[in-house]
Amino acid sequence: xxxxxxxxxxxxxxxxxxxxxxxxxxxxxxxxxxxxxxxxxxxxxxxxxxxxxxxxxxxxxxxxxxxxxxxxxxxxxxxxxxxxxxxxxxxxxxxxxxxxxxxxxxxxxxxxxxxxxxxxxxxxxxxxxxxxxxxxxxxxxxxxxxxxxxxxxxxxxxxxxxxxxxxxxxxxxxxxxxxxxxxxxxxxxxxxxxxxxxxxxxxxxxxxxxxxxxxxxxxxxxxxxxxxxxxxxxxxxxxxxxxxxxxxxxxxxxxxxxxxxxxxxxxxxxxxxxxxxxxxxxxxxxxxxxxxxxxxxxxxxxxxxxxxxxxxxxxxxxxxxxxxxxxxxxxxxxxxxxxxxxxxxxxxxxxxxxxxxxxxxxxxxxxxxxxxxxxxxxxxxxxxxxxxxxxxxxxxxxxxxxxxxxxxxxxxxxxxxxxxx
Amino acid sequence: xxxxxxxxxxxxxxxxxxxxxxxxxxxxxxxxxxxxxxxxxxxxxxxxxxxxxxxxxxxxxxxxxxxxxxxxxxxxxxxxxxxxxxxxxxxxxxxxxxxxxxxxxxxxxxxxxxxxxxxxxxxxxxxxxxxxxxxxxxxxxxxxxxxxxxxxxxxxxxxxxxxxxxxxxxxxxxxxxxxxxxxxxxxxxxxxxxxxxxxxxxxxxxxxxxxxxxxxxxxxxxxxxxxxxxxxxxxxxxxxxxxxxxxxxxxxxxxxxxxxxxxxxxxxxxxxxxxxxxxxxxxxxxxxxxxxxxxxxxxxxxxxxxxxxxxxxxxxxxxxxxxxxxxxxxxxxxxxxxxxxxxxxxxxxxxxxxxxxxxxxxxxxxxxxxxxxxxxxxxxxxxxxxxxxxxxxxxxxxxxxxxxxxxxxxxxxxxxxxxxx
Numbered sequence: 001x002x003x004x005x006x007x008x009x010x011x012x013x014x015x016x017x018x019x020x021x022x023x024x025x026x027x028x029x030x031x032x033x034x035x036x037x038x039x040x041x042x043x044x045x046x047x048x049x050x051x052x053x054x055x056x057x058x059x060x061x062x063x064x065x066x067x068x069x070x071x072x073x074x075x076x077x078x079x080x081x082x083x084x085x086x087x088x089x090x091x092x093x094x095x096x097x098x099x100x101x102x103x104x105x106x107x108x109x110x111x112x113x114x115x116x117x118x119x120x121x122x123x124x125x126x127x128x129x130x131x132x133x134x135x136x137x138x139x140x141x142x143x144x145x146x147x148x149x150x151x152x153x154x155x156x157x158x159x160x161x162x163x164x165x166x167x168x169x170x171x172x173x174x175x176x177x178x179x180x181x182x183x184x185x186x187x188x189x190x191x192x193x194x195x196x197x198x199x200x201x202x203x204x205x206x207x208x209x210x211x212x213x214x215x216x217x218x219x220x221x222x223x224x225x226x227x228x229x230x231x232x233x234x235x236x237x238x239x240x241x242x243x244x245x246x247x248x249x250x251x252x253x254x255x256x257x258x259x260x261x262x263x264x265x266x267x268x269x270x271x272x273x274x275x276x277x278x279x280x281x282x283x284x285x286x287x288x289x290x291x292x293x294x295x296x297x298x299x300x301x302x303x304x305x306x307x308x309x310x311x312x313x314x315x316x317x318x319x320x321x322x323x324x325x326x327x328x329x330x331x332x333x334x335x336x337x338x339x340x341x342x343x344x345x346x347x348x349x350x351x352x353x354x355x356x357x358x359x360x361x362x363x364x365x366x367x368x369x370x371x372x373x374x375x376x377x378x379x380x381x382x383x384x385x386x387x388x389x390x391x392x393x394x395x396x397x398x399x400x401x402x403x404x405x406x407x408x409x410x411x412x413x414x415x416x417x418x419x420x421x
Numbered sequence: 422x423x424x425x426x427x428x429x430x431x432x433x434x435x436x437x438x439x440x441x442x443x444x445x446x447x448x449x450x451x452x453x454x455x456x457x458x459x460x461x462x463x464x465x466x467x468x469x470x471x472x473x474x475x476x477x478x479x480x481x482x483x484x485x486x487x488x489x490x491x492x493x494x495x496x497x498x499x500x501x502x503x504x505x506x507x508x509x510x511x512x513x514x515x516x517x518x519x520x521x522x523x524x525x526x527x528x529x530x531x532x533x534x535x536x537x538x539x540x541x542x543x544x545x546x547x548x549x550x551x552x553x554x555x556x557x558x559x560x561x562x563x564x565x566x567x568x569x570x571x572x573x574x575x576x577x578x579x580x581x582x583x584x585x586x587x588x589x590x591x592x593x594x595x596x597x598x599x600x601x602x603x604x605x606x607x608x609x610x611x612x613x614x615x616x617x618x619x620x621x622x623x624x625x626x627x628x629x630x631x632x633x634x635x636x637x638x639x640x641x642x643x644x645x646x647x648x649x650x651x652x653x654x655x656x657x658x659x660x661x662x663x664x665x666x667x668x669x670x671x672x673x674x675x676x677x678x679x680x681x682x683x684x685x686x687x688x689x690x691x692x693x694x695x696x697x698x699x700x701x702x703x704x705x706x707x708x709x710x711x712x713x714x715x716x717x718x719x720x721x722x723x724x725x726x727x728x729x730x731x732x733x734x735x736x737x738x739x740x741x742x743x744x745x746x747x748x749x750x751x752x753x754x755x756x757x758x759x760x761x762x763x764x765x766x767x768x769x770x771x772x773x774x775x776x777x778x779x780x781x782x783x784x785x786x787x788x789x790x791x792x793x794x795x796x797x798x799x800x801x802x803x804x805x806x807x808x809x810x811x812x813x814x815x816x817x818x819x820x821x822x823x824x825x826x827x828x829x830x831x832x833x834x835x836x837x838x839x840x841x842x
Contacts, residue, residue: 157650162601165650170594173587180583183749192754215761222751222765229578229586229750231651328604329650330643333613340636344643 007111008081010067013039016051019114025107026116031057046072046372047079047258052119060121061106066113066258079177083258084113086175090260091117093235098150101143101252120246120253127252128242131279132286132379134296135249141306143252144245144272148307149314152265155235157329158319164326165262169232172261179229179261182238186366187225191218196371203387207394208369220401224358232262240271241363242279243374266355269311274360274397276304278367278376280417281393285380301414308353308410316345354404357413361401368394396420428532429502431488434460437472440535446528447537452478467493467793468500468679473540481542482527487534487679500598504679505534507596511681512538514656519571522564522673541667541674548673549663552700553707553800555717556670562727564673565666565693569728570735573686576656578750579740585747586683590653593682600650600682603659607787608646612639617792624808628815629790641822645779653683661689662696662784664795687776690732695781695818697725699788699797701838702814706801722835729774729831737766775825778834782822789815817841 011019016039020026030037036056043050047070054060066084070077088108095102103118130137157165189197191212199208211217237244238259246253280300287293323332323341335341367374368390377393380386396417400407407413432440437460441447451458457477464471468491475481487505491498509529516523524539551558578586610618612633620629632638658665659680667674701721708714744753744762756762788795789811798814801807817838828834 157647162604162650163597166594166597166600170591173591173594176584176587179587180749183583188749188752188755192752215758215764218755218761219765219768222756223768226578226750229583230653232653233651328601328609329647331609331613334609334639335643337636340639343636344640347640347644 008068009112010049011063011065011112011114013041013051016053016063019112020053023107023109026061029061029106029116030055030059043071046070047083054119060119061116062103062119064115064117079181081113083175083178084108084115085110086172086178086260087256087258088115089171090235090237090257091115093155094147094151094237094254094257097154098147101147101254103253103255120251120255123248124246124251124253125248126243127245127247128275128279128375130247131242131276131300132282132376134283134286134291134293136296136299137247137249137252137303139250140247140252141303141310144254145307145310145314147252147254148240148269148272149311149318152234152236152268153315153318155262156233156265157327159322159325159327161326162328165232168235169262172235175259175261178238178259179263182259183225183229185371186362187221187228190366190370191221194371197369198371198373199369200377200383200387200390203384204369204390204394207391211365211369211394211398214398216402217398220358221362224355224362227264227355228267228359231264234262234265235260236263236265236268237271238263238267240268241275241374242272242376243275264355264359266352266357267359269308269352269356270359270361271363272307272360273304273356274363275367275374276300276307277360277396277417278364278374278393280304281389281396281420282374282376282380285377285382285385285389301417304417305410305414308356312349316349319345350408353407353410357400357404357407361397361404364393364397365401368397392420429489430533431470432484432486432533432535434462434472437474437484440533441474444528444530447482450482450527450537451476451480464492467491468504475540481540482537483524483540485536485538500602502534504596504599505529505536506531507593507599507681508677508679509536510592511656511658511678512536514576515568515572515658515675515678518575519568522568522675524674524676541672541676544669545667545672545674546669547664548666548668549696549700549796551668552663552697552721553703553797555704555707555712555714557717557720558668558670558673558724560671561668561673562724562731565675566728566731566735568673568675569661569690569693570732570739573655573657573689574736574739576683577654577686578748580743580746580748582747583749586653589656590683593656596680596682599659599680600684603680604646604650606792607783608642608649611787611791612642615792618790619792619794620790621798621804621808621811624805625790625811625815628812632786632790632815632819635819637823638819641779642783645776645783648685648776649688649780652685655683655686656681657684657686657689658692659684659688661692662795663693663700663797664696685776685780687773687778688780690729690773690777691780691782692784693728693781694725694777695784696788696795697721697728698781698817698838699785699795699814701725702810702817702841703795703797703801706798706803706806706810722838725838726831726835729777733770737770740766771829774828774831778821778825778828782818782825785814785818786822789818813841 038054040052042052049065051063066081068078068081069075070079088105091105105117107116153159237257244256280297283293283297330344335344377386377390459475461473463473470486472484474484487502489499489502490496491500509526512526526538528537574580658678665677701718704714704718751765756765798807798811
């Protein structure tokens with residue numbers, strides 16, 4: 001309990017017990033028997049401390065505490081602990097919209113930047129780890145498309161009145177420090193020489209330099225960055241990669257929305273698709289004499305295809321269902337002629353598709369030549385082999401970023417991935 | 422002083438004298454002699470009460486008070502008087518950025534929604550009235566391009582840090598009622614049957630119906646409406662038509678920014694260009710045996726051309742000057758190669774040009790078939806002749822809205838206006 005500032009204390013396992021004892025909503029979850037608790041620190045993320053708390057009677061929850069710096073780097077990179085407020089707010093709002101795929105928040109303590117939420121019990125694991133091992137999740141596309149369709153549609157102007165929308169937009173403007181972090185690590189650092197950038201050297205030295213010298217790429221990235229900063233389209237998760245999703249073969253739970261704000265929908269969809277494409281390109285690094293990953297690669301591609309197509313169908317279906325609601329973006333009175341209604345929806349979804357491909361590609365690139373890499377590649381121990389996989393992913397991402405507007409369907413993307421040299 | 426609610430009183434000339442007497446900053450402006458004041462109500466706008474206050478010693482100011490409804494319609498159309506807060510805030514901010522073309526605010530009283538500001542003495546008149554009479558303003562393009570370049574550049578992410586930007590965006594989210602009014606009257610009502618719509622009937626009955634039946638037009642309008650609602654690009658005036666500008670041959674002053682918020686820059690530029698194009702098409706209605714308006718039409722076209730070209734030059738020059746500033750949208754480190762720097766600027770300005778043309782066209786259409794018309798046409802007493810002018814303007818606006826992306830320069834627009842059937 002060393003750090004103390006403005007009512008904030010970084011808890012440790014001992015002070016956490018005291019905190020639980022004096023917080024009725026938490027102690028009652030444990031059967032009011034906080035003496036025999038088991039507390040395990042499991043924060044393997046980059047930013048926060050995470051404790052699993054269980055009691056002999058079977059009660060349990062997770063405690064997540066934000067500290068005023070980035071954990072994996074240390075106090076030298078300060079980061080507002082207010083991110084926990086936006087995370088709790090978003091877990092509640094996205095949870096209200098899609099309770100099946102968002103863990104319940106039991107308690108939030110703003111001065112302590114502390115969230116108590118549902119413990120996702122084993123066999124839940126981080127999706128990224130499942131993808132590395134090669135586990136198929138038959139319901140994944142169904143679940144994630146449902147999560148995205150619900151959270152994005154119901155926080156957009158297709159459903160919100162302008163009044164509701166601007167109130168929420170204003171609230172989330174406060175999460176600016178996390179937005180700036182994304183701007184820096186996704187849209188800026190990979191395209192210039194930067195202290196924290198790294199890559200599989202020396203194999204990818206030329207690739208990294210090629211990124212920094214690719215004018216066409218950098219023009220496209222500027223457009224995406226502006227959209228990220230300026231366009232308040234919906235309440236997005238803001239960090240929807242495969243490390244922010246916990247899964248079993250039956251359950252899919254989206255966690256860690258501390259980067260949430262009103263931004264472009266394509267940033268969430270792209271983060272997910274881009275990280276699945278990274279998983280695809282990493283498979284050759286995990287395959288070997290004993291392990292054939294061909295079928296698994298097919299499953300990843302099918303999942304990518306299904307996620308977009310299911311999302312499309314669900315999103316349009318919500319739109320049709322609420323066409324006479326309080327959403328003012330496309331007044332039914334103006335667009336009710338059936339062929340016109342189809343036309344505006346098709347255009348909306350086409351633009352969203354291209355935004356998603358652009359953001360997805362940018363997310364892929366930053367994971368290979370930027371500050372934070374992905375375990376999909378990092379776990380490939382043979383550096384040369386890892387570099388080969390990363391190089392193919394990078395080339396595909398560059399193509400996608402620059403030529404995304406020539407793709408009309410997700411099936412065309414799947415073909416392009418398969419044909420990727 | 423009939424209406425009293427929450428500290429608000431609608432002032433009249435008598436209570437205004439009392440208010441001035443008890444407000445030191447105001448009475449001192451008048452030489453502390455509030456006995457012999459002259460007070461004249463001159464509010465010819467749609468929304469507010471405006472008083473000119475002068476004293477024998479030569480002191481003067483304007484008092485503008487917002488009432489909690491739309492003045493020209495009455496208490497049946499309520500409208501938050503908080504608009505005065507955003508107007509005062511914007512006059513101060515735009516005034517700080519461009520003092521030569523924004524009247525100084527002396528005093529703001531939030532409970533009373535009352536602004537005291539510089540009285541723009543005769544021969545200042547509303548630009549729209551000057552355009553109807555046929556007066557040339559040799560400095561108009563220079564001044565308005567300066568105003569737009571300064572107010573838009575210095576409130577955009579080209580100059581702002583993301584932190585500053587989001588704080589300001591959040592503040593202006595509060596002006597949502599005025600944004601909703603624009604959404605309704607500019608982007609919705611003209612495209613459906615609506616209570617307040619009117620046009621020069623019966624001559625334009627078919628034109629109005631054609632607008633409501635034009636699918637391609639309505640798809641484009643939907644895109645512009647989304648951009649208006651979602652894109653926080655800069656602090657825009659929000660109502661920059663020729664009725665919001667006061668002029669002499671030497672002075673140009675922009676007033677009435679009560680619709681201000683963080684929105685797309687093209688909405689301001691388009692409002693101005695669109696209203697000048699309306700002025701152009703109205704000239705044939707003002708010409709007659711005695712009056713030749715050909716030279717004046719040329720002057721309007723030259724002014725349109727100059728406004729965009731001067732704006733372009735000034736905006737780019739601010740951008741270059743501040744390329745190493747706190748603005749994070751285009752980090753110079755990434756884009757410093759000279760040909761790349763030119764390329765991103767050219768793309769930015771091309772997109773802004775197309776946005777401006779789209780918004781300008783939408784503003785033209787709504788002034789002919791929507792609720793609020795412009796004196797440029799309304800002052801043409803012969804309805805058939807008025808309808809002819811309006812029809813040509815409407816046809817040009819439709820072309821512009823649908824085909825704006827095929828225009829690359831303002832000179833091409835001028836040619837298209839000239840060739841307009």
